[in-house]
Amino acid sequence: GFELLEKRELVPNMHLLRIRAPQIAAHAKPGQFVILMAGETSERTPFTLADWNADQGDITLIIEEVGRSSRELISLPVGARLAHVSGPLGQPFDIQKKGTVVLGGGCYGIGGILPLARALKQAGNRVISVIEASSSYLLFWEEELRAVSDETRIATKDGSRGTRGGVQEVFEQLYRHEGPVDMFIAMGCTFMMRMTTELTRSWKVPTFVALNPIMVDGTGMCGACRVSIHEETKFACIDGPFFDAHGVDWDELDCRRSAYAREEVEALPQAADLNALMFPEAAHQGCGCGR
Amino acid sequence: GKRPMIPRQPMPEQDPRRRRYNFEEVPRGYSEETAMLEAGRCLRCKKAGCVKGCPVNINIPAFVALIAEGHFAEAADKLKEQNALPAVCGRVCPQESQCEAGCILGKKGDPVAIGRLERFAADYARTHGHEPLACAAEPSGKRVAVVGAGPAGITVAGDLARWGHHVVVFEALHLAGGVLMYGIPQFRLPKEIVQYEISNLKKHGVEIRTDMAIGMTQTVDQLLENEFDAVFIGTGAGLPMFLNIPGENAIGVFSANEFLTRINLMKAYDFPRYATAPIRPKRAITVGGGNVAMDSARTALRLGAESLIVYRRGMEEMPARVEEVHHAQEEGVEFHLLTAPKRIVTDGRNRVTGMECLRMELGEPGPRGRRRPVPVEGSEFIIPADTVIVAVGNRPNPLVPRTSSGMEVSSRGTVIANENTMMTSKPGVFAGGDIVSGAATVISAMGQGKQAARAMHKYMTGEEPPCV
Ligand SMILES: Cc1cc2nc3c(=O)[nH]c(=O)nc-3n(C[C@H](O)[C@H](O)[C@H](O)COP(=O)(O)OP(=O)(O)OC[C@H]3O[C@@H](n4cnc5c(N)ncnc54)[C@H](O)[C@@H]3O)c2cc1C
Numbered sequence: 091g092f093e094l095l096e097k098r099e100l101v102p103n104m105h106l107l108r109i110r111a112p113q114i115a116a117h118a119k120p121g122q123f124v125i126l127m128a129g130e131t132s133e134r135t136p137f138t139l140a141d142w143n144a145d146q147g148d149i150t151l152i153i154e155e156v157g158r159s160s161r162e163l164i165s166l167p168v169g170a171r172l173a174h175v176s177g178p179l180g181q182p183f184d185i186q187k188k189g190t191v192v193l194g195g196g197c198y199g200i201g202g203i204l205p206l207a208r209a210l211k212q213a214g215n216r217v218i219s220v221i222e223a224s225s226s227y228l229l230f231w232e233e234e235l236r237a238v239s240d241e242t243r244i245a246t247k248d249g250s251r252g253t254r255g256g257v258q259e260v261f262e263q264l265y266r267h268e269g270p271v272d273m274f275i276a277m278g279c280t281f282m283m284r285m286t287t288e289l290t291r292s293w294k295v296p297t298f299v300a301l302n303p304i305m306v307d308g309t310g311m312c313g314a315c316r317v318s319i320h321e322e323t324k325f326a327c328i329d330g331p332f333f334d335a336h337g338v339d340w341d342e343l344d345c346r347r348s349a350y351a352r353e354e355v356e357a358l359p360q361a362a363d364l365n366a367l368m369f370p371e372a373a374h375q376g377c378g379c380g381r
Numbered sequence: 382g383k384r385p386m387i388p389r390q391p392m393p394e395q396d397p398r399r400r401r402y403n404f405e406e407v408p409r410g411y412s413e414e415t416a417m418l419e420a421g422r423c424l425r426c427k428k429a430g431c432v433k434g435c436p437v438n439i440n441i442p443a444f445v446a447l448i449a450e451g452h453f454a455e456a457a458d459k460l461k462e463q464n465a466l467p468a469v470c471g472r473v474c475p476q477e478s479q480c481e482a483g484c485i486l487g488k489k490g491d492p493v494a495i496g497r498l499e500r501f502a503a504d505y506a507r508t509h510g511h512e513p514l515a516c517a518a519e520p521s522g523k524r525v526a527v528v529g530a531g532p533a534g535i536t537v538a539g540d541l542a543r544w545g546h547h548v549v550v551f552e553a554l555h556l557a558g559g560v561l562m563y564g565i566p567q568f569r570l571p572k573e574i575v576q577y578e579i580s581n582l583k584k585h586g587v588e589i590r591t592d593m594a595i596g597m598t599q600t601v602d603q604l605l606e607n608e609f610d611a612v613f614i615g616t617g618a619g620l621p622m623f624l625n626i627p628g629e630n631a632i633g634v635f636s637a638n639e640f641l642t643r644i645n646l647m648k649a650y651d652f653p654r655y656a657t658a659p660i661r662p663k664r665a666i667t668v669g670g671g672n673v674a675m676d677s678a679r680t681a682l683r684l685g686a687e688s689l690i691v692y693r694r695g696m697e698e699m700p701a702r703v704e705e706v707h708h709a710q711e712e713g714v715e716f717h718l719l720t721a722p723k724r725i726v727t728d729g730r731n732r733v734t735g736m737e738c739l740r741m742e743l744g745e746p747g748p749r750g751r752r753r754p755v756p757v758e759g760s761e762f763i764i765p766a767d768t769v770i771v772a773v774g775n776r777p778n779p780l781v782p783r784t785s786s787g788m789e790v791s792s793r794g795t796v797i798a799n800e801n802t803m804m805t806s807k808p809g810v811f812a813g814g815d816i817v818s819g820a821a822t823v824i825s826a827m828g829q830g831k832q833a834a835r836a837m838h839k840y841m842t843g844e845e846p847p848c849v
Pocket residue numbers: 123133134135136137138139151152153154155156157158159160161198199202301302303304305306331347348351354355
C-alpha cells in the first residue's frame with residue numbers, strides 16, 4: 091500500500107506529502123510526475139515528483155490545495171494509505187551540460203525544480219534557482235534549493251523579500267546584467283510560465299516549460315492532455331511535460347485548463363460530504379469543512 | 382429426422398424509451414427455459430460451420446447440446462476450455478460475422494443464437510458459484526510477467542497460472558480489465574462481470590500489480606533480467622487517433638477514449654460521488670462508424686444529449702456490429718451518413734458550437750473492397766453541437782516497444798510476433814492482442830493469448846501444457 095509517511099503544511103495551502111512508493115522511487119528521474127488517487131472514488135490527479143529516496147522507498151510531493159482532489163489528499167491522516175499512486179510518468183528532463191542554467195519555480199514548481207537543479211548541477215552546469223511567491227511568508231524550500239544550486243534568488247510580488255515581482259523580473263536581471271545564460275527552465279502556474287516565455291522569446295535562449303494540462307490516465311490513452319507545440323498536437327503526459335516554451339499555444343492551454351471550471355466547483359465538499367465519502371466510519375466527527 | 386420448427390428465440394431487452402436514460406444492461410439474458418428451447422434448435426452438425434467461424438474454435442455443438450439437456454454448468458466448463466471469458470464474448474463478439482455466420486441454419490432461416498447461449502451458460506456458472514475443475518498441475522517454479530490486463534493478458538495469466546507457473550500481471554491503470562473496463566460501457570458489458578473474472582484470476586494465485594506502466598517503471602528488459610523466465614505483452618491499441626482538422630483542440634472535442642474513460646472507468650455518471658468531472662453534452666456529434674462510435678453515441682444519449690453519428694461512408698460499410706447499430710437507432714441516435722468532418726466551429730472562448738461537414742459520394746472500391754467516399758465539392762454545411770467525440774480508431778500503444786531492446790515493430794507500430802507461437806523477435810518475450818494485430822476484437826485478442834500461453838509453457842518447460 092501507498093502509506094502516507096509524513097504530511098506538513100509548509101506555508102499556507104502548500105503541503106508536503108511523503109508517501110511510500112518503492113517502485114516509483116526506484117525508477118524516478120528529474121522532471122517526471124505521478125498520478126494519485128486518494129480513494130477509489132477519487133479523480134486521477136497529476137503531481138510532480140519533488141524528491142524521492144530509492145533506498146527508503148519513498149517519494150515527496152508538494153501539493154497546493156486548490157480543489158476537491160488536492161483537498162482529499164491533504165486531508166488524509168499520516169499512516170493512511172492512498173488508493174493509488176502510479177508513476178513515474180512523463181519524459182524525464184534531458185539533463186546535459188549546457189553552461190549556465192537558470193531555473194524558475196513558482197507555486198508547486200518551487201518543489202518541482204529541486205530535482206532538476208540537483209541533476210543539472212551534477213552534470214556540471216552553473217545552476218541558478220529563482221523562486222517566487224506573493225509574499226515572503228509564502229516562500230518555502232529556500233534552503234533545500236540553496237544546497238543544490240550555485241545561487242538562489244528570491245522574488246516576491248509585494249517586495250517583502252528579494253526582487254519585487256516574479257520569476258520573470260529576476261530572469262531579466264540575470265540575462266541583461268549578469269549573462270550569458272544558456273538555458274531557462276520554468277515550472278509553476280501557467281501565468282508565470284507564459285510571462286517568462288514571452289520575455290525570453292526575443293533573447294533566443296532555449297527555454298523549457300513544464301506544461302500542466304488536465305490529465306486523466308497519464309499513459310497516452312485519452313488525449314485529454316493534448317497541447318499544441320509549434321502547431322503540432324502533442325500529448326503532454328507521454329511527450330512532455332517539458333516542451334520548447336516558444337512553441338506553446340498558451341491561449342489554447344489556458345482555455346483547456348479551465349474546461350471543467352463549473353464541475354470543479356460542484357465537486358467541492360459543499361456539494362458532496364467529503365468526510366462521509368472518504369471516512370464512512372468517521373462521518374460524524376469533525377466540523378465537516380473538508381480539511 | 383423431422384424436427385418441429387422452433388424460431389430463433391428473441392432476447393428480452395430493456396425498452397428503448399426507458400433504457401436511453403439509464404446505464405443498466407440492455408439485453409436481459411435468456412431464462413433457463415428459453416435457453417433450452419434455443420439450444421434445441423441446433424442440429425449438432427458433424428462438420429460444424431459454426432466452429433470454423435469462431436476464432437478460438439469453441440466446440441459449439443457440444444456446449445449447446447449440454448444446454449439443451451439442462452447441464453448448464455457443464456456447458457460453461459466446455460466453453461472455458463477454449464475461452465477464458467465466455468460471459469464477455471457472449472455479449473460483445475461480432476457473432477453475426479463469426480460463429481453464427483457459419484451456422485447451417487442461417488442458410489435458410491435464422492442461425493442458432495450461439496452468442497446468447499454462451500452468455501447464458503457463463504452467467505449461470507457465475508451466479509451459481511460454479512467453478513471449473515482446476516488443473517492438477519504441480520508448481521513449476523517458473524515466473525511469468527504479463528504486461529497489460531486486457532483480454533489478451535487475462536487469458537495468458539489464467540492459463541499459465543493453471544499450469545503451475547507464478548504469474549504477475551502489470552497494469553498501467555488503477556483497475557485491471559483493459560478496454561473491457563475503460564472502453565465498453567456498462568450497459569453493454571457490466572463491470573461486475575469483468576471484476577469477477579479478475580478476482581478469479583487472483584484466486585488462482587495470479588498477482589495483479591496495478592498502477593505500473595512498464596517502460597516507465599521497469600522495462601521489459603529488466604523484467605527478463607531480474608525476475609521472470611518469460612514475458613507476455615498485451616498492451617493493446619490504446620492510442621487515440623484524431624481527425625487533424627482545424628479546431629480539434631477546442632473545449633468540447635474529446636477522443637472516444639477520454640469520453641468513455643471518464644464515464645466508465647472513473648464513473649463520472651455518478652458525479653459528484655465519484656470525483657471525476659463528467660462531460661455533459663447537450664448535442665453530441667460522434668465521428669466514426671465502428672463499435673467505439675456506437676458506444677460513444679449511446680453513452681452521450683444516456684448523459685441526456687441529443688446524439689448524432691457522422692460517418693464518411695454508408696450504412697453498409699459501417700464496421701460496427703449490426704446489433705449495436707440497431708440498438709443505437711432504437712434509442713434515438715441520429716445517423717448522418719456519407720458525411721465527413723471538415724472543421725470544428727467554435728465561439729470566442731474556444732468552445733465547440735458545431736462541426737462543418739462535407740457531403741460524400743461513394744466512388745470506386747478501394748484496395749480492401751470498400752468503396753471509397755469522395756467529397757462533393759461545395760457541399761459544406763454546419764451541424765450545430767456543443768460536443769464532438771472522435772471515434773476514428775486507435776493505434777498500438779508505443780510505450781513498451783519503444784523501451785524494449787531488439788523488439789521488431791511494423792510500420793503501423795504493431796509488435797511483430799510469430800503467428801503460431803506469438804514470440805516476438807526478442808527471445809522469451811511473447812505478444813498478442815491489439816498490440817500485435819492492431820485494433821481488433823476481444824476474441825481475437827484472447828485467441829492469440831491462448832496460443833501464446835501454450836508456446837510460453839513449452840518455452841519454459843519443454844513440454845506441452847498438462848491440460849487445456
Ligand atoms: C504534469 C503535471 C504536474 C503537476 N504537478 C503539480 C504539483 O507538483 N503540485 C501541485 O499542487 N499541482 C500540480 N499539478 C496541478 C494539479 O494536478 C492540479 O492542481 C490538481 O489536479 C487540482 O485538482 P483539484 O481537484 O484539487 O482542483 P480542481 O478545483 O479540480 O482544479 C483546479 C485547477 O487544477 C487543474 N486541474 C484540475 N484537474 C486536473 C487534472 N486532472 N490534471 C491536471 N490539472 C488539473 C485545472 O486547471 C483546474 O482549473 C500538476 C499538473 C500536471 C499536469
